Structures are given as structure tokens and as C-alpha cells.
Amino acid sequence: MPPSQERFAVVLVAFAGGVVAAVLLALINLASGEDPFAFRVFGLLPFGATFCGLAVGIVWFQRARRLDIYPTKSMLVQLMIAAMLCEPVIWVLAYGTRLLSKSGILPPLDFSQVAVRLATLAVCAVIVGFRLMSHPACGNCGRYLHDVASKTDCFPDRESFDDHYEGAFGLAPSATVFVPGHSGRRRASAMKLETRLLRCRGCGVHRVSQEVWRWEEGEDSSGWRRAAALARDVEILAGDDVGWAYGHSADLRSA
Numbered sequence: 001m002p003p004s005q006e007r008f009a010v011v012l013v014a015f016a017g018g019v020v021a022a023v024l025l026a027l028i029n030l031a032s033g034e035d036p037f038a039f040r041v042f043g044l045l046p047f048g049a050t051f052c053g054l055a056v057g058i059v060w061f062q063r064a065r066r067l068d069i070y071p072t073k074s075m076l077v078q079l080m081i082a083a084m085l086c087e088p089v090i091w092v093l094a095y096g097t098r099l100l101s102k103s104g105i106l107p108p109l110d111f112s113q114v115a116v117r118l119a120t121l122a123v124c125a126v127i128v129g130f131r132l133m134s135h136p137a138c139g140n141c142g143r144y145l146h147d148v149a150s151k152t153d154c155f156p157d158r159e160s161f162d163d164h165y166e167g168a169f170g171l172a173p174s175a176t177v178f179v180p181g182h183s184g185r186r187r188a189s190a191m192k193l194e195t196r197l198l199r200c201r202g203c204g205v206h207r208v209s210q211e212v213w214r215w216e217e218g219e220d221s222s223g224w225r226r227a228a229a230l231a232r233d234v235e236i237l238a239g240d241d242v243g244w245a246y247g248h249s250a251d252l253r254s255a
Helices: 003-032 047-066 073-084 086-101 111-133 158-167
Strands: 145-155 191-200 206-216 223-226 232-236
Touching (some): 003 047, 003 086, 047 073, 047 086, 047 111, 145 158, 158 191
Antiparallel strands (some): 206 223
């Protein structure tokens, strides 16, 4: 199936998830007599639209991750449209259940409330979509990078940290030689280096993602503070074996 059709199929599945969520709320209404569509989240957002919008986004998120489909801007627009198409379903189910139990006459449409529900559906779905876009992706083929292994190195002082940090990638990645880490006690450490090894299942490219934490003593509190300026991502060519440095098997592509 072409990538464009795969993306559209994911959006259709997400829309079906929103419909299922709306039907579930309608069944709760019929079974209990309580109308969940009439509830408000924080007194503002319609609960039915919020629930269905999140359902669309979550189903879309899970399906895209499972198929290794990285979302594009056009896919996000399709997601918004799919979420807003749940509004007719919500209206029919919400007022249909009232039709069965009350006067038999549908109340007139309140277009201001329709606009609020449409906006709620779209925003809730896209919030989940943006969360998916923040996940690391391969620059070569656009698929997601998956965690293979991780490790934490602790250093007693800045000098020992600098020696490791500056020397770890001093050699070419193809040499497959990485400086071993330090396993000192965290409470006695001044610096901490957290390393994740990720891989692309499509083309075999690997990425080493590192974050640095500095221990800071304060009058009121002490603790680890993230050194954002030292964070880095290093791409490793496909076929280079760096898994041994992270406690993982050599064959990263088949893991």
C-alpha cells in the first residue's frame, strides 16, 4: 500500500475510534439515565466532544506508531477533519437518546454549541497528534526510531566527565569503538550522563541520544539539574555495531 493510502487508512481507523467512543457514551446514557453528553469538563468543555476527540487522537497515535508512520502536516489536517466529523454522530446519539426517553421532538440546533464541540474535537485530537510528532524519527526514511538500549554514567567531577564526553565520539563511528562509561555511585557524583541508543527498523540507522545532568547544592534544596546545552544526538551509519557499549547484542536491526 502506498504511504499516502496508509496515512489515510490510519485516519479512517481513528475516526472509527471516535464513533465507537460516542456510541459508548450513548449506551451509558440509555443504561443509567445520566446524560454524559451534557457534562462539562471544568465547567467549560463539553465532555462528549472531549472524550471523542481524545479517542480519535489516541487511536490515531497507537495505529501510526504500530505501522511506523510518522505524521505529516497534511495528516494532522486530516486528523482534525476526522475528529470534527464525529460531531454529527455525537449530535444524533446525544439527542437521539433524549428523543427515545422524552418528548419525541428534537430541540433546535444551537450553532454556538456546535462550534464549541467542533473546536473541542479538533483540539483534543491534535494535542495527541503533536505528542506523536515529538517522538524521534529517522532523517533518512521518516520512520520512528525505537529504543534499543540505555545506560547511565556517573562522574565524580567535571574533569572526568569532560574526558568521557569529548572522547566518546572522538573516533569515527565506523571504527565501532566507544569510550567505556563510569558506574560510580550517583549520590557521590557531580555529573550524570544518560544515554539512549535508538534504531530505525527501516534503514538500520542508529542514533545515540544523550542528556547531561549536573548536581547542584542549594540553601533550600539540592538535586540534579538538566544541562540542556550539553544534550546531543549523534547519528550512526547503518551497519556499524555500537550495541556492545550499551549492553545490547550486535545485531541491532533484528532486535
